[in-house]
Amino acid sequence: MTTTVSEIETFGPEEFLATMNVPRETLDGLRVYVRVLLDWQERLNLVGQSTIPDLWRRHILDSAQILQHIPDWQTRPRVWADLGTGAGFPGMVLALMGAGHVHLFEKSPRKCQFLRAAAEASGADVSVHEGHSDEFEAGAVDVLVSRACAPLNRLLGLAAPFFGPNSVAYFHKGQNLDDELTEATKYWNMETKIFQSCTDPRGRLIRVKGLRNVR
Numbered sequence: 156m157t158t159t160v161s162e163i164e165t166f167g168p169e170e171f172l173a174t175m176n177v178p179r180e181t182l183d184g185l186r187v188y189v190r191v192l193l194d195w196q197e198r199l200n201l202v203g204q205s206t207i208p209d210l211w212r213r214h215i216l217d218s219a220q221i222l223q224h225i226p227d228w229q230t231r232p233r234v235w236a237d238l239g240t241g242a243g244f245p246g247m248v249l250a251l252m253g254a255g256h257v258h259l260f261e262k263s264p265r266k267c268q269f270l271r272a273a274a275e276a277s278g279a280d281v282s283v284h285e286g287h288s289d290e291f292e293a294g295a296v297d298v299l300v301s302r303a304c305a306p307l308n309r310l311l312g313l314a315a316p317f318f319g320p321n322s323v324a325y326f327h328k329g330q331n332l333d334d335e336l337t338e339a340t341k342y343w344n345m346e347t348k349i350f351q352s353c354t355d356p357r358g359r360l361i362r363v364k365g366l367r368n369v370r
Contacts, residue, residue: 166212175219177252184251185215187277192242195269201242217354218245219252221300221325224350224362228254233297236260238287238313239304243270245327246300250279257281258296287313294319302327307335307361311343315366324363327352332359342369 172182189210192201206213222228232255237246240259247270250257259281261267270283296317301310307328314324328335332349346365352358 166209166216168211171211171216171219174216175222175252181252184277184279185248188243188247188251188273188279189215191269191273191276195272199265199269201266201269212354214242214244215248217327217352217358218248218302220353221245221249221360222252222254223353224325224360225254225298232256234258234295235298235300236291236296236317238299238301238310240270241266241303243273244302247273247277247279247281249300250274250281251277255280255297258284258291260284260287262286291317292319293317294322296322298322299324300326306338307332308339308342311339311345311363311366314363315343315368318366322364322366324366326361326363328359328361329355330357332361336361340369343367344369 168182168186172179195201202210202214235246235249235255235257237257237259240246240261243259246257246259257280259270261270261283262285264285267283267285273279274281274283293316299314299317299322304310305313307326310326336347344367345363348362350360350362352360
């Protein structure tokens with residue numbers, strides 16, 4: 156990143172462009188996605204209404220920040236899975252950033268309709284799956300992500316079938332992460348690293364590697 160959010164008074168598309176240093180074509184795709192989201196917001200509660208004035212920071216940048224922890228993402232695209240994607244965060248943003256093909260998992264049929272409409276309009280490289288899928292072999296997914304989906308212990312249970320020896324997960328978590336991690340380690344062995352969110356002083360990202368059941 157080249158600019159800190161604290162330096163920006165009003166954070167919109169151009170500020171995102173400066174912060175993430177991406178091609179303008181990437182910004183164009185994200186603008187289309189945001190436009191479709193705001194249109195569907197009138198029919199579905201896709202994001203909290205109070206976050207819409209700050210949508211580019213609260214949702215777009217918050218999703219994109221994962222990529223600062225993957226230095227070679229622009230030269231080596233991955234296969235991603237976004238568990239409980241909701242309105243497409245973070246998976247749709249990552250796909251539009253050019254991070255690779257993203258499988259979006261969402262149990263709500265109406266939200267899946269939105270995700271397909273947004274993908275078609277924006278050209279995002281995604282596949283939309285209604286519900287949780289068992290069609291993936293372990294290790295077929297390089298990176299798992301999730302944002303505001305479930306407590307960590309439950310989230311790891313959803314992620315475990317996708318994990319292979321080289322898989323890694325990045326989960327957005329809030330101020331209760333320490334308690335969630337204490338509970339999760341009763342059931343899971345894993346290597347973790349925690350990063351401070353760049354958009355929320357209370358938010359953190361947890362990276363998980365080597366996930367396996369406690370025996």
